[in-house]
Amino acid sequence: MSDVDAQKRASGEAAAELAESGMVVGLGTGSTAAWFVKALAARKLDVTCVCTSVATADLAAGLGLRIAELGETREIDLTVDGADEIGPGLSLIKGGGAALLREKLVWEASKRCVVIADAAKQVPLLGKFPLPIEVVAFGHKTTQLRLCDALAECDIGVAPRLRMKDGAPVLTDGGNVIYDAACGRIEDPAALAAALKSVTGVVDHGLFLDLADLALVGTVDGVIRLEP
Numbered sequence: 723m724s725d726v727d728a729q730k731r732a733s734g735e736a737a738a739e740l741a742e743s744g745m746v747v748g749l750g751t752g753s754t755a756a757w758f759v760k761a762l763a764a765r766k767l768d769v770t771c772v773c774t775s776v777a778t779a780d781l782a783a784g785l786g787l788r789i790a791e792l793g794e795t796r797e798i799d800l801t802v803d804g805a806d807e808i809g810p811g812l813s814l815i816k817g818g819g820a821a822l823l824r825e826k827l828v829w830e831a832s833k834r835c836v837v838i839a840d841a842a843k844q845v846p847l848l849g850k851f852p853l854p855i856e857v858v859a860f861g862h863k864t865t866q867l868r869l870c871d872a873l874a875e876c877d878i879g880v881a882p883r884l885r886m887k888d889g890a891p892v893l894t895d896g897g898n899v900i901y902d903a904a905c906g907r908i909e910d911p912a913a914l915a916a917a918l919k920s921v922t923g924v925v926d927h928g929l930f931l932d933l934a935d936l937a938l939v940g941t942v943d944g945v946i947r948l949e950p
């Protein structure tokens with residue numbers, strides 16, 4: 723296993739220790755969250771899980787975890803999920819795996835959100851990782867032009883690029899497309915978040931601000947805890 727995978731695994735296993743029987747647990751998406759799901763299943767707790775993607779639901783069901791839809795349980799006690807970047811104050815970029823909308827819905831319905839990651843995800847300023855923006859498929863090329871204007875309002879002069887795979891646009895679990903904005907530096911994440919949300923056709927974006935309560939980051943020296 724690579725060092726990075728070992729760090730992801732250690733952070734996922736540390737987060738699984740936070741779960742208790744009787745909890746409703748939100749399950750994130752991605753390679754790091756998958757380690758959490760496996761470690762959680764291995765603990766054989768009596769938990770009900772709310773999943774942030776079809777891929778995670780398939781993984782969790784295969785491991786014997788009990789699954790419920792968002793809104794079909796009482797409030798979620800604990801959600802654990804990965805991130806593409808962890809910036810100051812536990813501001814995050816998420817959505818590298820195109821799951822940002824369901825993730826944000828689950829995070830916002832959770833009492834406690836814990837982000838897990840390898841050490842390389844921690845950055846002094848958000849923006850090196852291209853910011854994913856989920857856009858309604860209908861008219862998305864028009865929306866892209868308006869996204870350029872919204873980014874320019876925030877002094878970010880880039881054109882977001884449609885995410886493609888095997889020659890076709892990547893579709894999210896909700897049937898939307900993803901545009902990735904290579905911002906470089908995001909000096910004011912809150913202003914950018916507001917500008918992006920104001921564009922008709924934008925469903926949501928990968929800036930997760932003021933949502934994470936704790937980060938468990940795998941490093942060469944073990945798992946470290948970061949608070950906002």
Ligand SMILES: O=C[C@H](O)[C@H](O)[C@H](O)COP(=O)(O)O
Nearest residue numbers: 752753754804817818819821
């Ligand atoms: O859409 C995907 C999610 O936001 C992931 O949690 C994020 O991309 C991190 O994924 P990974 O743990 O595979 O780096």
